[in-house]
Amino acid sequence: MGTEHHGLTRRSVLGASAGLATVSALGVGSATAAESASSVPDTGTHVVTLGTAAGPVVRGPRQGIATAIVVDGALYLVDVGLGVTRQLSETGMPVDRLRAILLTHLHSDHICELPGVLLYNWGPNVGGFDEPFPIVGPGRAGALPQGARPAVAPPTPGTEDLVGSTLSGYAYDVNIRVHDEGRTELDQLVQPRDIRLPEGVAAGPRAELAPEMSPLEVYRDEQVRVLAALVEHPPVFPCFGFRIETPHGVVALSGDTTEHPNVVRLARGADVLVHEAMYLDYYRDKGFTPEYLQHLANSHTDPAGAGRVAAAAGARHLVFSHLGGVATYEQWADPARESFGGTITVADDGQMFSLGGSR
Numbered sequence: 349m350g351t352e353h354h355g356l357t358r359r360s361v362l363g364a365s366a367g368l369a370t371v372s373a374l375g376v377g378s379a380t381a382a383e384s385a386s387s388v389p390d391t392g393t394h395v396v397t398l399g400t401a402a403g404p405v406v407r408g409p410r411q412g413i414a415t416a417i418v419v420d421g422a423l424y425l426v427d428v429g430l431g432v433t434r435q436l437s438e439t440g441m442p443v444d445r446l447r448a449i450l451l452t453h454l455h456s457d458h459i460c461e462l463p464g465v466l467l468y469n470w471g472p473n474v475g476g477f478d479e480p481f482p483i484v485g486p487g488r489a490g491a492l493p494q495g496a497r498p499a500v501a502p503p504t505p506g507t508e509d510l511v512g513s514t515l516s517g518y519a520y521d522v523n524i525r526v527h528d529e530g531r532t533e534l535d536q537l538v539q540p541r542d543i544r545l546p547e548g549v550a551a552g553p554r555a556e557l558a559p560e561m562s563p564l565e566v567y568r569d570e571q572v573r574v575l576a577a578l579v580e581h582p583p584v585f586p587c588f589g590f591r592i593e594t595p596h597g598v599v600a601l602s603g604d605t606t607e608h609p610n611v612v613r614l615a616r617g618a619d620v621l622v623h624e625a626m627y628l629d630y631y632r633d634k635g636f637t638p639e640y641l642q643h644l645a646n647s648h649t650d651p652a653g654a655g656r657v658a659a660a661a662g663a664r665h666l667v668f669s670h671l672g673g674v675a676t677y678e679q680w681a682d683p684a685r686e687s688f689g690g691t692i693t694v695a696d697d698g699q700m701f702s703l704g705g706s707r
């Protein structure tokens with residue numbers, strides 16, 4: 349393992365444990381597009397790691413971070429990193445049934461293809477969405493970290509601002525297509541929602557970034573409930589992890605974070621925990637500055653830490669995604685095995701994890 353599977357036609361079952369998540373790779377590449385289009389079952393819950401790389405930098409063939417959760421044929425998307433627009437197509441995601449986009453935080457490696465996802469999947473003419481859906485993500489930070497100079501103003505836009513300015517930046521295209529092609533007004537379909545923290549959570553951009561908190565419901569429909577909690581990704585505020593409760597089980601996503609008790613809360617009893625990981629030795633060997641290495645160590649989780657979180661949560665399957673640095677499969681997975689006895693997978697782009705039967 350540890351090799352990439354881009355361009356391969358591959359639907360083999362890579363691993364399964366009784367009643368637990370099965371793992372398979374969706375075809376990637378035009379030769380498999382037809383097959384992929386029907387390869388996500390329209391019943392059950394399936395997690396697809398569309399892109400698995402940390403960024404914002406290209407250090408190999410992995411696409412930028414984005415994860416799809418397909419629940420009985422409806423699509424929920426967590427983060428929209430580099431390459432997600434193409435990955436949605438090549439893995440056959442049901443973009444015509446997009447129900448929500450969830451953003452963990454506003455670092456560019458998590459949001460840089462928001463325009464692509466919206467503008468390339470807009471309306472039935474392109475096989476895309478034609479019903480309103482929310483984009484749920486962090487609100488305004490309120491302030492930059494102490495000492496930071498606002499190079500661009502206003503300095504701390506939130507999700508509602510981001511979506512609004514994206515639409516206004518593309519206004520000419522949107523207006524032309526509404527007029528010329530009869531598309532539904534995009535601003536009627538896209539409904540941004542800032543996550544509002546409860547009064548009792550004493551957190552802030554210049555205070556504690558991620559105090560322990562009970563996960564907070566941020567989205568619900570007839571089939572899923574989404575909970576969020578602050579996670580620790582200094583100096584970013586706010587930064588969230590998610591817990592998605594489905595009829596077939598629970599999926600948790602760490603977001604970008606240090607090893608943190610709020611991720612344990614989000615992942616309690618989860619069938620699949622998608623956790624970020626940072627392989628610091630890769631950066632040490634590259635001769636980066638001590639300050640940059642310290643930033644990486646302070647704001648991410650090493651593989652052993654992700655294993656401890658999965659074990660503390662009682663999660664069943666730990667899936668590494670948002671991989672920072674380059675390492676072998678064993679270098680990612682082995683440190684996590686020291687504390688976590690469940691299944692561990694270092695995700696590839698386009699890999700599918702299917703939750704077990706109904707409960």
Ligand SMILES: [Zn+2]
Nearest residue numbers: 402403457604
């Ligand atoms: Zn990131």
Ligand SMILES: [Zn+2]
Nearest residue numbers: 453455581604
């Ligand atoms: Zn980040």
